[in-house]
Amino acid sequence: MAEVLQVRSSTKKSSKQTSVAGYVALCYHYIRDTQKKEGSFHRLLGTNQQEFSKHLDMLQGNYQLLRPQEVMRFSKGTFSLSSQKIGILLTFDDGLADHYQAAQILAQRGLSAYFFLPTCILKEKLPANPTILHYGIAAAGLTSFLEHYRNALEEYRLPIQQYDVVFEVGKQDPWEIIAQLKQTFRYRFSVSQTRAVLLEIYRTLLVKRYPSVFESMHLSEAQVREMIAMGHAIGVHSHTHVSVAVLNEDESLFHAEVIEPKKFLEATFQVHVDALSYPFGGKQDCLTWEALIARTRDYDLAFTVEEILNTQTTSAYELGRYMPMSTDTDETLHKTIERIVQRGQGGRETSVSRHSLASEDCAGSVAGDGGQGKTHAPRPTSHAPADIRHPEVIHETADPHQ
Numbered sequence: 001m002a003e004v005l006q007v008r009s010s011t012k013k014s015s016k017q018t019s020v021a022g023y024v025a026l027c028y029h030y031i032r033d034t035q036k037k038e039g040s041f042h043r044l045l046g047t048n049q050q051e052f053s054k055h056l057d058m059l060q061g062n063y064q065l066l067r068p069q070e071v072m073r074f075s076k077g078t079f080s081l082s083s084q085k086i087g088i089l090l091t092f093d094d095g096l097a098d099h100y101q102a103a104q105i106l107a108q109r110g111l112s113a114y115f116f117l118p119t120c121i122l123k124e125k126l127p128a129n130p131t132i133l134h135y136g137i138a139a140a141g142l143t144s145f146l147e148h149y150r151n152a153l154e155e156y157r158l159p160i161q162q163y164d165v166v167f168e169v170g171k172q173d174p175w176e177i178i179a180q181l182k183q184t185f186r187y188r189f190s191v192s193q194t195r196a197v198l199l200e201i202y203r204t205l206l207v208k209r210y211p212s213v214f215e216s217m218h219l220s221e222a223q224v225r226e227m228i229a230m231g232h233a234i235g236v237h238s239h240t241h242v243s244v245a246v247l248n249e250d251e252s253l254f255h256a257e258v259i260e261p262k263k264f265l266e267a268t269f270q271v272h273v274d275a276l277s278y279p280f281g282g283k284q285d286c287l288t289w290e291a292l293i294a295r296t297r298d299y300d301l302a303f304t305v306e307e308i309l310n311t312q313t314t315s316a317y318e319l320g321r322y323m324p325m326s327t328d329t330d331e332t333l334h335k336t337i338e339r340i341v342q343r344g345q346g347g348r349e350t351s352v353s354r355h356s357l358a359s360e361d362c363a364g365s366v367a368g369d370g371g372q373g374k375t376h377a378p379r380p381t382s383h384a385p386a387d388i389r390h391p392e393v394i395h396e397t398a399d400p401h402q
C-alpha cells in the first residue's frame with residue numbers, strides 16, 4: 001500500500017513537471033564594438049558587445065547552449081534534449097563584419113553558432129541588399145540617402161513618380177519612411193531592379209566616400225575560414241538577400257539565390273552546408289515546408305523568424321527564431337525567451353510586453369533622423385503603432401532585422 005502511494009505521488013509530481021523538450025533559436029545581426037570610434041556608422045543599431053556578453057552570461061546560466069550539429073541531430077531524432085532545461089541555439093544572419101569578433105567571443109566560451117551568409121559578399125565582394133540600405137542611411141542620413149535613391153532610379157530609367165519616397169523632416173516619422181523604402185526594395189521592384197538601384201547607391205554614396213567600406217560591412221573569406229576553424233557552422237542566406245517566397249516562381253532566380261549558394265559555400269570552404277536561413281524571415285518571405293521540399297532537398301534545416309519554441313514536432317523546414325533588438329538587455333531577453341517557452345508548452349502568455357515584435361529587422365537598421373550629428377538613437381519601440389509591431393511587417397522593414 002505504501003509502495004502504491006509512493007508511486008502515485010511520484011507520478012503526480014512528474015506530471016506536474018512535464019514540459020516539452022525544445023529550444024529557442026536566437027537570430028542576431030549587428031554586434032557593435034562601441035569602443036571603435038572611427039567611421040561614420042554610429043547610427044547603425046545593434047547589440048553592443050558588452051551587452052552581448054551579458055546576454056551570453058544569462059543564457060549560459062539558465063539554458064543549455066546547443067551546437068549546430070546537436071540541433072541538426074535533434075531534428076533528425078538522434079539527439080534528445082532534457083525536458084528540464086530548454087535549449088538555446090545562436091545564429092547570426094547577413095555575414096556582417098561584426099560577426100568575426102562575435103565568433104571569437106563565443107569560441108572563448110566554448111560555444112558555437114550558425115553564421116548565415118549571403119554569398120555575394122564572398123563571390124562578388126559586394127554587400128547584401130539590406131546592408132547597403134543600413135550603411136547608406138547611417139552614413140548620409142535619410143534625406144541625403146533619398147537623393148541618391150532618386151538619382152539611381154533615374155540612372156536605371158525607373159519612373160520616379162511611381163517609386164518615389166518622400167521624407168519631410170520634422171513632419172514625418174523617419175522610421176515609417178525607412179519602412180516604406182524597405183517595402184519598395186523587397187516587393188515593388190523586381191529582384192534585378194532592387195539589386196541595380198542598391199548597387200548604384202553603394203557605388204555613388206558609400207564607396208565614393210569610404211573606398212574600403214566593404215571591409216567594415218561584411219566578413220571576408222579568410223575570416224569565415226577562421227570562424228569555421230573556431231568550431232562554428234555556416235549556412236545559406238541566399239545570394240544577395242532576397243525574399244525567397246517572392247522569387248519562388250522564377251526557376252533561374254531560385255537556382256541562383258537558393259541552390260547555387262550552397263554549392264559555392266561547400267566548394268569554397270570544403271564543409272557540408274545543410275541549413276538555410278530565409279532572408280527577412282517573415283511568413284510572406286518563406287516557403288512552407290511542403291513548398292521547399294517540392295523545390296529542393298538540398299537543405300536539412302530552414303529557419304524563419306517566427307517566435308516559437310522548436311520542438312520535436314516543429315518542421316525542420318519551418319524552425320523559429322527570435323531576433324534580439326538593440327534595446328534588449330539580458331533581462332528583457334530572458335523574459336522574452338521564457339514567454340516563447342511558455343507559449344510553446346501550451347501555457348498562458350505572461351503579461352510581458354511583446355516589445356520583441358517591434359524588431360529592427362535584419363538589422364540593426366539605423367536611426368533615421370535624416371539630420372546630421374545625432375548619435376545612436378534607438379527605435380522608440382514602446383510607442384510604435386500596433387501594426388508596425390507585427391513581425392511580418394517590421395522585420396527588415398523598420399530588421400532585425402534582418
Ligand SMILES: [Zn+2]
Binds near residue numbers: 093237
Ligand atoms: Zn538577413
